[in-house]
Structures are given as structure tokens and as C-alpha cells.
Amino acid sequence: MSNDIQMSGAPRVEVRVNGRAVSVPVGTVAAAAIAMAGVTAFRSSVRGQPRGPICGMGICMECRATVNGQPLRRTCLMVCEQGMEINTEVTASIASAVAA
Numbered sequence: 316m317s318n319d320i321q322m323s324g325a326p327r328v329e330v331r332v333n334g335r336a337v338s339v340p341v342g343t344v345a346a347a348a349i350a351m352a353g354v355t356a357f358r359s360s361v362r363g364q365p366r367g368p369i370c371g372m373g374i375c376m377e378c379r380a381t382v383n384g385q386p387l388r389r390t391c392l393m394v395c396e397q398g399m400e401i402n403t404e405v406t407a408s409i410a411s412a413v414a415a
């Protein structure tokens with residue numbers, strides 16, 4: 316049985332990533348929900364460079380984003396909950412550079 320079939324009936328929750336609704340299977344971490352929303356740059360470095368998850372286990376701090384109004388949350392460690400609001404912290408200039 317493929318993963319697609321196993322996941323098709325899985326319970327889901329809906330979160331919002333930068334205002335965009337994203338439906339994810341229960342148990343999905345926020346970092347994965349951000350990626351599923353098509354966002355690859357989670358935040359900007361102090362020099363304005365785009366940053367995204369590296370370790371996936373709470374060590375590198377590169378996945379930080381604002382979750383439910385709380386800044387600098389490590390999204391790789393947070394399981395999505397229904398109605399969770401996730402906002403990445405990439406500046407508009409970085410976002411346009413990443414999109415190009």
C-alpha cells in the first residue's frame with residue numbers, strides 16, 4: 316500500500332501559513348506545513364539572507380517563525396493544531412529574491 320492511499324483518509328487539521336489556509340494530516344509539524352504552503356525561506360538572517368530548516372530536531376534554530384503570535388518558535392518541534400496561525404519572518408525583498 317502506498318503512502319498516498321494510507322494518508323488519504325487520515326484526519327486533518329487546517330492551519331494558516333502567512334494567511335494561506337493549508338490542510339495537513341494530524342501530527343504534521345509546523346515546519347512541514349510551511350513547506351507544504353510553498354514557503355522555503357522561513358526567516359531572514361541578520362544580514363538579510365533567507366533561512367530555512369536544516370536539522371529538523373530543534374538544534375539549528377533556522378526554522379523559527381511566529382506561531383499564534385509568539386515569535387521565534389522552532390517550527391520543526393511544533394505539531395500543528397487546528398486553527399494555528401504561522402507567519403514566517405522573511406522580508407519582502409528576500410521573498411521576491413527567493414521567488415525569482
Ligand code: FES
Binds near residue numbers: 368
Ligand atoms: S530545523 Fe533546526 S531547529 Fe528546527
